[in-house]
Amino acid sequence: MKRNVLLVGAGGVAHVAAHKLAQNNDLFGNIYIASRSLDACSDILDSIERKNNYKDPANKIAAKRIDALNVHETIKLIKDLGISIVINLASAFCNMSILEACIETGAAYIDTAIHEDPDKVCENPPWYENYEWKRKDRCKEKSVTAILGAGFDPGVVNAYVAYAKKHFFDTIDTIDIMDVNAGSHGKYFATNFDPEINFREFKKVWTWIDRQWVEKAVHAEKQVYDFPVVGKQPVYLTGHDELHSLSKNIDANSIRFWMGFGDHYINVFNVLKNIGLLSEKPVKTSEGLEVIPLKVLKACLPDPKTLAPNYTGNTCIGDLIVGTKDGRKKELFIYNVCDHKSCYEEVESQAISYTAGVPAVAAAILVARGDWDTKTMVNVEELDPDPFIDLLNNIGLPTETIKKSYSKKRAPRTKNK
Known part of the structure; x- marks a missing residue:
């Protein structure tokens, strides 16, 4: 099922995610990159054009301006564009406002980091309990999919x-x-x-x-x-x-x-x-x-x-x-x-941004396919990892394993009396 996607943010991670969305845009409808800076969004679109990363040129990829801290503005943009999936790659200060807009509109929400309050640093654990998890019941009541921390680490x-x-x-x-x-x-x-x-x-x-x-x-x-x-x-x-x-x-x-x-x-x-x-x-x-x-x-x-x-x-x-x-x-x-x-040869990025941006798009693909369309709020470890890891293997982040097993200890022998 094709779904229109809104990518919020125009930094290094969003740059990678936009390329990966373009490479897989046959799975989606229209794709929009939104930020406070239209110029930054346009630079990403120019990069995608240079690398010829549009899989299906018939599908639209366009830039929009947005203040992601403004819930009403975000709600309006989601509704006006018919968005089904929002990938939040803006500053972590924006998480709560973007999540709130998704809950109100029914759009699926994906992010890559815990929300941050500008006035609070390294909050007491479990940090998620202070912000995102407080909206968990509302996501379930409204059947809103919200996947938290879908970068590399977390993710x-x-x-x-x-x-x-x-x-x-x-x-x-x-x-x-x-x-x-x-x-x-x-x-x-x-x-x-x-x-x-x-x-x-x-x-x-x-x-x-x-x-x-x-x-x-x-x-x-x-x-x-x-x-x-x-x-x-x-x-x-x-x-x-x-x-x-x-x-x-x-x-x-x-x-x-x-x-x-x-x-x-x-x-x-x-x-x-x-x-x-x-x-x-x-x-x-x-x-x-x-x-x-x-x-x-x-x-x-x-x-x-x-x-x-x-x-x-x-x-x-x-x-x-x-x-x-x-x-x-x-x-x-x-x-x-x-x-x-x-990474630079493929999407004009460095590997740190690449490892964070690719998984967010993989999560969006799994939501669009239905594998991860949870209709509630979850962290990544609560989901079936197999389709995620299989997909990452095919779109740029292959997984390797090194295994080591130890012999089972034998019980000590006892002497016959």
């Missing part, structure tokens, strides 16, 4: 857990989600997605250990892991969106998130933090101008979209899962490796 890594639980484990002890970017963009310092959202993550670490929430200091725990393709990389214990739903939906003793950072990144980060440039609180200049340091820093750093042309190397993101099967200890690393250069 694909959640599906990896569900896949492992379905096919490989009877019980799960630990889940270690690991995200490393072993690529190089050639800049002195940059973030791979919105710097404001990026740095707000690193105020504190909430992690799930021994079935309870534990608060840790940022970048306080480090390990070196030998990843496929990219080799040994340092990763740091970090809080992240997916822990807030996995801790509720998956029966596991510990669920942790580890992100890769090089020494240079850590050094620059510490300087920025220590002089106050990572603060979301306003300050006044000597001229009496009120500014927010983090927003000033964002304006000074490279736009993540500009990193793509010269990016080299690979990302590796996956789940290291330890549990049991048939009474034996089992270990599984389920992962994806993504090449920056290949």
Whole structure:
């Protein structure tokens, strides 16, 4: 069944998603890219044209202007365009307003991150309980499909857990989600997605250990892991969106998130933090101008979209899962490796944006096909992972696995008396 799609946002992830929607537009009706900046939307359409990524030229792909924080404006656009699926790739500050518009119109809703309140950073877990989950009953009452966190992490890594639980484990002890970017963009310092959202993550670490929430200091725990393709990389214990739903939906003793950072990144980060440039609180200049340091820093750093042309190397993101099967200890690393250069050649993007944008479109395809048209609100791990992973294998994000089994321990022998 073809459905008109509204893609909200025009950043790096939306750029990728627009390309992937165009590559699969025979499955949909009309596709619209909406943002506060029509120029940014038009740049994406120009990129799709350059790469000749329209599968069916007869179907419309057009740009629209929208203030995604304005619920009434979003409702009107959804109704005027006959939208059935909304993919929210705008700032996480917009989640609640876009979700509200979908609930009111009946359009399916897909996002890739937890909602953020500009005045609250690293909220107490489970974070989803403060925002999205409060609308769960209304989605069910109105038969509105709402799929939360359908990027890579959160998103694909959640599906990896569900896949492992379905096919490989009877019980799960630990889940270690690991995200490393072993690529190089050639800049002195940059973030791979919105710097404001990026740095707000690193105020504190909430992690799930021994079935309870534990608060840790940022970048306080480090390990070196030998990843496929990219080799040994340092990763740091970090809080992240997916822990807030996995801790509720998956029966596991510990669920942790580890992100890769090089020494240079850590050094620059510490300087920025220590002089106050990572603060979301306003300050006044000597001229009496009120500014927010983090927003000033964002304006000074490279736009993540500009990193793509010269990016080299690979990302590796996956789940290291330890549990049991048939009474034996089992270990599984389920992962994806993504090449920056290949992403640029295909959609003029870097791999970080690619890994977040492609799954959101895969989710939209599954909603349009009916596989994931849930008529209620869910996180990705609550859905059947098989069609999602199969689809990702075919549209740019293949899944690999490394399995390790341990011999079943024998009971100690007893001497005959």
